[in-house]
Amino acid sequence: MSDVLLEVRDLRVHFPTADGVVKAVDGVSFTVERGHTLGVVGESGSGKSITFLTVMGLINRKSAIVSGEVLFEGRNLLEATNDELRHIRGDRIGMIFQDPMTSMHPMYRVGDQIAEAILAHRSVSKGDARARAVEALRLVGIPAPEQRARQYPHEFSGGMRQRAMIAMALVLDPDLLIADEPTTALDVTVQAQILEVIDELKQRLNIGVALISHSLATVADVSQDVMVMYAGRPIEQGTRDQVFTAPLHPYALGLLSSVPRVDRRVERLVPIEGSPPSLIHVPSGCAFHPRCPYRFAPCDTERPDLRDRGGGHADACHLSVDQKAANRRERLDMQEPVA
Ligand SMILES: Nc1ncnc2c1ncn2[C@@H]1O[C@H](COP(=O)(O)OP(=O)(O)OP(=O)(O)O)[C@@H](O)[C@H]1O
Ligand SMILES: [Mg+2]
Known part of the structure; x- marks a missing residue:
């Protein structure tokens, strides 16, 4: 049974600056369920931290234009007072950051x-x-x-x-734990131990966890749900199994192809070329199109909506589902799961 702890709807966080408006978060929706870990993945600057700092009320509202809804235990935290937020932080929502x-x-x-x-x-x-x-x-x-x-x-x-x-x-005893890159500063074996501790406590205490990371591999073993962010938006969302066995978006596919996996026959490392875009001058159409090896006519002019392709597995990309499956076979050289 689904037991939603946190529901974020169409969150936008824009920072007006002298150079233009930084659209750090630009239409993010997701839920975190009790007993589940949501893995939030994306390159540096994709809006992961700002999303969750806003959830916790730690964004200076004087320097940012914030819209959308952050529903936690029946209320919209975007409308909560500073006193209420101080109570919720720490007490109902626990947080850990990269550098202890x-x-x-x-x-x-x-x-x-x-x-x-x-x-x-x-x-x-x-x-x-x-x-x-x-x-x-x-x-x-x-x-x-x-x-x-x-x-x-x-x-x-x-x-x-x-x-x-x-x-x-x-x-x-909070209900929700937000862990923003909790293992980045640690060496690999210690990283794995810390993720194990979080995973074990999630089960034992039956809390919800949002685990933020640069790397899809980091969240793979401990997440039930995954959200991949690019340029302030989710570009792919689904269960862990959906995103890992059948990634849809070329960016998610790129992140996965750059991870060596023993359960795949080919261990090719194909990093994603180029770098993330400026959040002031986000590319037209699909923000990923300048880096996308599969781009075609509409990609540089029409922004693809995030669409459910079945069973709650959603992505924002103009390619057909068949084309994505073909790309996946080529890049990951893996068998399609038997439905
Ligand atoms: N106060 C601010 N004014 C202007 N831009 C800001 C402000 N705070 C954050 N940004 C910009 O918002 C974007 C998203 O930042 P955020 O910290 O959420 O990225 P991130 O995905 O967490 O990256 P990383 O993986 O490096 O932690 C960045 O480009 C950042 O420069
Ligand atoms: Mg961050």
């Missing part, structure tokens, strides 16, 4: 910082808050949590620090 060093105060003990987060939202004693902080550190797999709670952030390794950030984000 900038999110933790270097001068305070790790346990005290987590306890402070509890005290800011709950009327409990300091002793209770400290005890809960230690439990939270234990929950994320930090050994000897009583001792670790008394240490300072610099005494933690990168991976342990990121575990502590997860503990802090989850200590108030």
